Amino acid sequence: MKLVPPPAARVGDALSAVATPSLLIDLDAFDANLAAMAAFVARNGVALRPHAKAHKSSAIARRQIEAGAAGVCCQKLSEAYPFAAAGVESIHISNEFVGADKVAMAVELAAHVRLSVCADAIPQVEALGAAALRAGVKIDVLAEVDAGQRRCGVTSEDALLSLADAIAAQPALRFAGIQAYHGGAQHIADWQARKTEAGRAADRAAHFVRTLEARGIQSAIVTGGGTGTVEFDVASGVYTEVQPGSYVFMDGDYGSLAYDGELQWRHSLFVLSTIMSAARPGMAVCDVGLKGLAVDSGLPRSVHWLDAADEPVLTYSAANDEHGMLNAKGAPHDDTSALLGKRILLPPGHCDPTVNLYDEYVCYRGEQVVDIWSIDARGLSR
Amino acid sequence: MKLVPPPAARVGDALSAVATPSLLIDLDAFDANLAAMAAFVARNGVALRPHAKAHKSSAIARRQIEAGAAGVCCQKLSEAYPFAAAGVESIHISNEFVGADKVAMAVELAAHVRLSVCADAIPQVEALGAAALRAGVKIDVLAEVDAGQRRCGVTSEDALLSLADAIAAQPALRFAGIQAYHGGAQHIADWQARKTEAGRAADRAAHFVRTLEARGIQSAIVTGGGTGTVEFDVASGVYTEVQPGSYVFMDGDYGSLAYDGELQWRHSLFVLSTIMSAARPGMAVCDVGLKGLAVDSGLPRSVHWLDAADEPVLTYSAANDEHGMLNAKGAPHDDTSALLGKRILLPPGHCDPTVNLYDEYVCYRGEQVVDIWSIDARGLSR
Numbered sequence: 001m002k003l004v005p006p007p008a009a010r011v012g013d014a015l016s017a018v019a020t021p022s023l024l025i026d027l028d029a030f031d032a033n034l035a036a037m038a039a040f041v042a043r044n045g046v047a048l049r050p051h052a053k054a055h056k057s058s059a060i061a062r063r064q065i066e067a068g069a070a071g072v073c074c075q076k077l078s079e080a081y082p083f084a085a086a087g088v089e090s091i092h093i094s095n096e097f098v099g100a101d102k103v104a105m106a107v108e109l110a111a112h113v114r115l116s117v118c119a120d121a122i123p124q125v126e127a128l129g130a131a132a133l134r135a136g137v138k139i140d141v142l143a144e145v146d147a148g149q150r151r152c153g154v155t156s157e158d159a160l161l162s163l164a165d166a167i168a169a170q171p172a173l174r175f176a177g178i179q180a181y182h183g184g185a186q187h188i189a190d191w192q193a194r195k196t197e198a199g200r201a202a203d204r205a206a207h208f209v210r211t212l213e214a215r216g217i218q219s220a221i222v223t224g225g226g227t228g229t230v231e232f233d234v235a236s237g238v239y240t241e242v243q244p245g246s247y248v249f250m251d252g253d254y255g256s257l258a259y260d261g262e263l264q265w266r267h268s269l270f271v272l273s274t275i276m277s278a279a280r281p282g283m284a285v286c287d288v289g290l291k292g293l294a295v296d297s298g299l300p301r302s303v304h305w306l307d308a309a310d311e312p313v314l315t316y317s318a319a320n321d322e323h324g325m326l327n328a329k330g331a332p333h334d335d336t337s338a339l340l341g342k343r344i345l346l347p348p349g350h351c352d353p354t355v356n357l358y359d360e361y362v363c364y365r366g367e368q369v370v371d372i373w374s375i376d377a378r379g380l381s382r
Numbered sequence: 383m384k385l386v387p388p389p390a391a392r393v394g395d396a397l398s399a400v401a402t403p404s405l406l407i408d409l410d411a412f413d414a415n416l417a418a419m420a421a422f423v424a425r426n427g428v429a430l431r432p433h434a435k436a437h438k439s440s441a442i443a444r445r446q447i448e449a450g451a452a453g454v455c456c457q458k459l460s461e462a463y464p465f466a467a468a469g470v471e472s473i474h475i476s477n478e479f480v481g482a483d484k485v486a487m488a489v490e491l492a493a494h495v496r497l498s499v500c501a502d503a504i505p506q507v508e509a510l511g512a513a514a515l516r517a518g519v520k521i522d523v524l525a526e527v528d529a530g531q532r533r534c535g536v537t538s539e540d541a542l543l544s545l546a547d548a549i550a551a552q553p554a555l556r557f558a559g560i561q562a563y564h565g566g567a568q569h570i571a572d573w574q575a576r577k578t579e580a581g582r583a584a585d586r587a588a589h590f591v592r593t594l595e596a597r598g599i600q601s602a603i604v605t606g607g608g609t610g611t612v613e614f615d616v617a618s619g620v621y622t623e624v625q626p627g628s629y630v631f632m633d634g635d636y637g638s639l640a641y642d643g644e645l646q647w648r649h650s651l652f653v654l655s656t657i658m659s660a661a662r663p664g665m666a667v668c669d670v671g672l673k674g675l676a677v678d679s680g681l682p683r684s685v686h687w688l689d690a691a692d693e694p695v696l697t698y699s700a701a702n703d704e705h706g707m708l709n710a711k712g713a714p715h716d717d718t719s720a721l722l723g724k725r726i727l728l729p730p731g732h733c734d735p736t737v738n739l740y741d742e743y744v745c746y747r748g749e750q751v752v753d754i755w756s757i758d759a760r761g762l763s764r
Contacts, residue, residue, distance in 0.1 A: 003467040005460035019483035078387035085385040098723040101401035152659040277534040
């Protein structure tokens with residue numbers, strides 16, 4: 001007999017029967033987010049290459065591509081494998097990588113998909129070019145420029161031109177343009193301040209594009225942007241392609257930003273949890289903590305009852321490894337023992353690392369499980 | 383052709399050839415920790431039931447049991463499955479659980495192993511007892527008491543006695559004793575203050591044991607304790623069994639505590655990472671962030687070079703999803719470009735949730751990979 005835990009849910013189950021903790025997608029909200037972004041970029045003539053690091057699921061990538069996306073971004077080479085295996089034809093590695101193990105993965109992927117990668121250093125380009133030549137594959141390379149993030153990317157015109165020359169010198173590589181991503185700008189809460197910072201990033205990107213043009217080098221692709229700034233990135237006229245990821249889900253952090261423009265997102269991602277202890281007055285303990293909820297961008301900012309209408313308002317106040325502490329202070333609710341076994345929905349503070357803790361999405365509409373999607377790139381961080 | 387990422391390492395590889403990020407165990411340090419705890423509890427006549435939530439690996443559980451452990455603790459029922467499947471004969475679920483999905487797992491596990499569980503509420507006991515009776519299995523139940531953690535566990539003598547009566551009333555359940563765990567005490571940095579708080583927890587446990595004795599109920603098992611307090615727990619004479627988990631690895635948080643007693647632990651757990659971008663003066667970027675390092679108990683407190691002797695001292699200053707920011711400020715090291723491709727070892731701030739991000743341990747001695755252990759309970763959080 002094979003001794004493995006039973007599945008958390010099956011298609012057709014009532015939502016109230018799903019085992020906890022589980023990662024849920026509200027498909028009505030998800031579909032609305034998917035459609036809103038697809039329509040927005042189509043209306044504005046910019047390509048959409050959603051970031052798969054947010055969802056890590058080829059089932060979601062397929063839906064994004066069916067809705068018009070040009071392919072996906074991955075942040076890591078190993079992460080790209082399940083998307084390539086699932087038939088995604090165009091994958092951009094929006095990140096630098098160094099080392100023989102990484103180059104070998106890039107060359108293998110390039111034999112199966114149209115692969116583009118980022119570079120910000122000449123040794124990286126030379127190692128990749130040599131391996132691609134040996135393997136007989138072609139790889140598109142984008143020069144990453146620092147658009148204000150102060151993380152990866154070249155910071156000067158000279159460094160950019162030297163990098164472009166190094167790419168051009170490799171017969172198995174093609175210079176494909178630039179990546180200009182400013183992660184910090186994504187999370188500025190004030191809409192106007194976010195717009196201003198996104199504008200600065202676009203200006204920097206445009207400056208680097210002109211630097212290359214002055215040397216006769218065209219940037220076929222200018223890629224960047226994210227969920228927090230996509231409306232400004234698209235309007236800038238600088239980017240040919242945008243890379244939002246979190247828009248399909250939203251999370252506590254992105255949900256706390258102001259969206260004064262035409263784009264509005266719905267929370268579609270929730271962790272379903274059960275109250276498994278309520279032995280102390282005024283509090284309860286649920287069955288999900290650090291191993292089922294990333295807390296780097298804060299604890300869940302709200303707690304929703306799955307099937308109760310008149311229960312107290314709870315605050316998720318602390319995450320232990322496997323426990324979530326819930327405060328239910330207030331006169332009528334000091335005795336919380338009746339909450340034992342009740343279920344709650346928690347919007348994660350940060351979707352990307354929360355998703356990376358689960359093997360599947362339990363997808364529901366209304367009160368019913370309608371699909372199970374594998375998080376097939378879960379844990380693929382190389 | 384099956385398109386999957388290549389393995390991170392193979393037995394016999396040089397450590398310098400292991401793909402990154404990977405989770406490493408320094409087996410010399412690990413073995414020393416394993417032996418020190420085994421000898422300590424044996425010398426003091428207390429049973430050791432290590433907590434498998436820390437390592438989530440049946441390969442490690444087997445080594446702990448070979449060294450004398452009485453079995454393992456798991457925090458979740460689904461987590462127990464790979465240990466049961468690997469032949470661990472005695473498993474304690476050191477946590478409450480509620481719901482039909484959970485009860486079904488408990489009953490299934492009890493058909494394969496000697497299972498004990500924790501309870502702090504009568505409805506939980508009644509549901510479990512009914513299901514165990516139907517299934518024809520016996521389950522040991524420990525009443526969890528609050529030893530100062532203010533999380534789970536009954537808080538009064540009356541509640542404890544009612545709970546013990548409810549357990550005794552179920553023909554398929556056996557009252558086996560009490561669990562008294564004080565997680566907060568584990569992490570008090572000062573040795574004397576930690577000793578004092580551990581003593582308070584032991585006093586509370588002893589009080590509840592006497593409460594039961596006064597009613598003629600014997601506690602065959604009194605279980606609790608952890609890596610930070612185990613020396614005090616063992617010396618208290620109250621616990622029949624201790625539950626430390628992190629001692630095999632240590633981590634940044636436990637490593638920052640004072641250990642003035644006879645027990646000293648070595649860091650055996652590291653994340654191996656590569657510097658994949660160094661385009662800005664005074665800093666570098668490595669290939670592991672939130673998806674490979676839990677940061678709830680702080681960033682890595684030190685950065686060790688794998689194969690370099692005269693490189694600058696780095697500080698891990700921020701974790702993005704897939705990037706780690708490294709500061710290398712200092713006159714001779716403003717140009718960090720020569721660091722590109724070099725490898726570093728990072729002791730995680732918190733071992734448990736870091737382990738839960740990986741599928742395997744790459745085990746090494748000296749400079750060579752000598753074993754690969756599956757983290758077979760990774761992600762099993764139900």
